[in-house]
Amino acid sequence: MFDTTLRDGEQSPGASMTLEEKLEVADILDALGVDVIEAGFPIASQGDFESVSEVAKRVKTGSVAGLARASEKDIDRCAEALRDAKRPRIHTFISTSPLHMKYKLQMEPERVLEMVASSVSRARNHVEDVEWSAEDGTRTEFEFLCRAVEIAIRAGATTINIPDTVGYTTPAEYESLLTRLREAVPNADKAIFSVHCHNDLGLAVANSLAGVRAGARQIECTINGIGERAGNAALEEIVMAMRTRPDALPFHTGIETKLLTRASKLVSAVTSFPVQYNKAIVGRNAFAHESGIHQDGMLKNAFTYEIMTPESVGVAKTALVMGKHSGRHAFREKLKELGYELGDNALEDAFKRFKDLADRKKIVYDDDLIALVDDEIVNAHEFIKVDALMVMAGTHGPQSAALTLDIGGDKRTHQATGNGPVDAIFNAIKALAPHEATLELFQVHAVTEGTDAQAEVSVRLSEDGKSVTGRGADPDTLVASARAYVSALNRLMTKRGKTKPEAMQAG
Ligand SMILES: [Zn+2]
Structure with missing residues (x-):
C-alpha cells in the first residue's frame, strides 16, 4: 500500500496541511502499516521540502517517497529532502501520452524516452529504491508505453507505476493494459508494477483492484480518497474490499484496519474536507441501519445486513455518555473510543473546552466532541x-x-x-x-x-x-x-x- 494523502491528497484545491498536521498524518499512516508514504513534492516550495524532510526523519517502519519531475534539479532536491529517511524512495515521472507530450511537455517522443533514462539513472545514483511513473499512462500508445517502461527498468527503476491520471479507464481495460504490458516488456519481472487511479468516473477503487488482478503489487491511494478533482482511490475501501472478499480478491495488505476510522477523522479534520455521510467504510452512515426491516434482521443476526463489523474498522460501540459531570479520565477514554489520542497539553485544552460546552449544553454528543477536538487539533498551534x-x-x-x-x-x-x-x-x-x-x-x-x-x-x-x-x-x-x-x-x-x-x- 502506497499512500499519497500528503502529496496527491494535499494537492487538491482547498486541502492544505501545516507541517504539524502533516506529521500527525504521517504518524497514523505509519501506525496503519502503510508500506510507502509519499510525503510531498520537495521542489514545489520550501515548505514542501521541509515537510518531506521532517516526515523522512520521523517515519519508523514504512518507506518515505518524494516526488520529482524528470529534471536534475527536481531529483537532487528530492534526494536532499529524503536524506534522513530509513528507507528513501525517489518517485520520478514524465508524461507519455501523445496529448501530454505534444501540449504539456512540447517534446518529441524520442526526447521523452531519453529523459526517462536520464532521470531514473540520476535518481538511482542517490537511492536504491526508485519509482518511475508514466503520467497519463492509460492514454499512452501501447508500443510507446512498453518502450518507456523497458527503458525505465533498464535504468534502474524498481517500481513502475501506470497512472490513470485523468480517471478515464475502466476495470476491464485497465486489467488488460497491465496484463499485456507485463507480458510485452522483456524485463518486466525486474520491477513491481503499481496502479494509481483517479475517481473522475467513480471507478478509482474498481480500477485499482482490476490492476491488482493483472499482477500489480503496489496500490497508490489516499485516506478518504482525497486528491485532485474527484480524488484518488480510497485506501480504506481497497483494504476492506480485500479483507471482506478474500474469495474474490485473494490478496492481502498489512494494514491495521482498526485504525481506519481514526485515520479518516484525522485527515478530514486537518484538511477541513468533510467525509460524505454515505461514504463506504468511514462515512457516519456506513454502519447505520435505520429501516425497520434491516433493524429487525440485525437484532436476530448481525450478518443479515452487515458484511463487516464496525469494530473491524475501529468504530467502537458507544458506551460512555458525556455530560457536565464527566471527569478527565472519562473524557480521555471517550476520545480514545472516537479514535483520538491527544498529547497532554492538547488534552487539557480540549477538556477545558468540553467543560465549557457541557455547561452550556445538556447532552454532549459524540459529534460535538468530534467537532470540538477537530477544532482543537486544527487551530491549537x-x-x-x-x-x-x-x-x-x-x-x-x-x-x-x-x-x-x-x-x-x-x-x-x-x-x-x-x-x-x-x-x-x-x-x-x-x-x-x-x-x-x-x-x-x-x-x-x-x-x-x-x-x-x-x-x-x-x-x-x-x-x-x-x-x-x-x-x-x-x-x-x-x-x-x-x-x-x-x-x-x-x-x-x-x-x-x-x-x-x-x-x-x-x-
Ligand atoms: Zn494522481
Missing part, C-alpha cells in the same frame, strides 16, 4: 488566534463586531461594521490582519440537532490561484465563523510562496 469577540446584530443596522486577535502573541482589537454580523467580523479580521484573499465559500453546519447545537463553519479563501479551507466550531455561530476565517488565513500564510498548483500537477 495557529499564529493568529481569535481572542475575544463582541457582536451587535439585529434588524437595525449597521451590524458591528469588536474583535480581538492574538497575532503571534500580540493582542490587537478593532471594531468594524458590515452588511450583517458575519461581514462585520470578516471586515474586522481584514483590518487586523490585512490580506488580499477572496472568500470563495462560507458554510455553516449544525453539528447535532437542537437550538443549542454547536455550529461548524467552513471558510475557503483563495489568493493567486491557491485556495485553502479553514474550519471552526463553537456553540456561537459567529464565534465559529471568526475561528474558521482565521484558520483559513493561517493556512494561507503557510501556502504562500508555493508554486502554482497547475504547474506542479503530476500522476
